[in-house]
Amino acid sequence: MSMESEFFKEAQPDFARLSSAGFARTKIPGGSDAGEVWKYSEEFMDGDFRAEITVTDDGEVSGRVLDLFSEEEYLPLRVPEQNGPFVSTVRYEYEKLLRRIFDRCFTGIPGGGNEEDVLYDSGMDRTGRKHWITPANPVYYDLIPVFDREEITGWKQGKGIALHDIVYIYVAAPYSAILYKTEGVKTHVERYIDHKGNEQWDMSVRILERYDKHRFTLKDVLSRFDVRYVRGPRFMPEALEKYIEEHR
Numbered sequence: 374m375s376m377e378s379e380f381f382k383e384a385q386p387d388f389a390r391l392s393s394a395g396f397a398r399t400k401i402p403g404g405s406d407a408g409e410v411w412k413y414s415e416e417f418m419d420g421d422f423r424a425e426i427t428v429t430d431d432g433e434v435s436g437r438v439l440d441l442f443s444e445e446e447y448l449p450l451r452v453p454e455q456n457g458p459f460v461s462t463v464r465y466e467y468e469k470l471l472r473r474i475f476d477r478c479f480t481g482i483p484g485g486g487n488e489e490d491v492l493y494d495s496g497m498d499r500t501g502r503k504h505w506i507t508p509a510n511p512v513y514y515d516l517i518p519v520f521d522r523e524e525i526t527g528w529k530q531g532k533g534i535a536l537h538d539i540v541y542i543y544v545a546a547p548y549s550a551i552l553y554k555t556e557g558v559k560t561h562v563e564r565y566i567d568h569k570g571n572e573q574w575d576m577s578v579r580i581l582e583r584y585d586k587h588r589f590t591l592k593d594v595l596s597r598f599d600v601r602y603v604r605g606p607r608f609m610p611e612a613l614e615k616y617i618e619e620h621r
Contacts, residue, residue, distance in 0.1 A: 551584060
């Protein structure tokens with residue numbers, strides 16, 4: 374099943390709103406009797422890519438993403454094993470675009486979830502989850518009492534982080550250490566606009582492990598694996614993760 378089919382499988386288009394959302398009626402190639410569909414296109418990633426979304430009169434949704442440099446479809450987007458930093462970012466931005474389309478002119482549940490547990494999975498393969506380090510600044514939010522008490526709690530969803538990804542929480546000074554290992558159990562829980570005017574999302578994470586504040590510090594451990602700062606979400610080096618597993 375495609376990303377679009379998975380995302381919209383429990384959703385229904387509101388045809389009365391498609392036009393105002395930017396969709397246009399377009400003839401299907403193949404002659405005058407081939408009929409028409411609804412088409413929408415939008416550039417993203419600073420104009421490097423263009424998403425083209427099609428909605429049939431039966432409510433079926435399909436799409437493709439074009440690399441505007443090569444003018445060809447960007448196929449790595451649809452290969453779960455392709456999970457490097459660049460393709461993960463493209464996939465994340467495309468999923469955000471699908472969510473915006475849903476919010477504008479669809480009803481139902483995005484991502485094939487249910488009313489009690491809306492998961493924004495967008496068809497991502499759970500076996501291909503990524504492992505991240507993401508920072509927390511205790512000056513702005515003292516997460517430690519919450520993370521030490523709760524089993525599942527809210528956290529900011531960094532760019533590229535998807536459902537079931539593993540997220541190690543690096544807590545900045547005065548700790549400067551990795552203190553938690555978590556798993557993303559629900560993404561796109563709540564949308565908000567940050568102080569720079571950018572769209573952001575909160576997610577829910579399950580705390581899998583808690584670490585002593587002196588065990589996995591930036592100075593003594595992380596720097597040995599070429600992690601010298603954590604200013605935003607970054608991929609967890611495999612060697613560092615193995616070290617943590619062996620010394621937790």
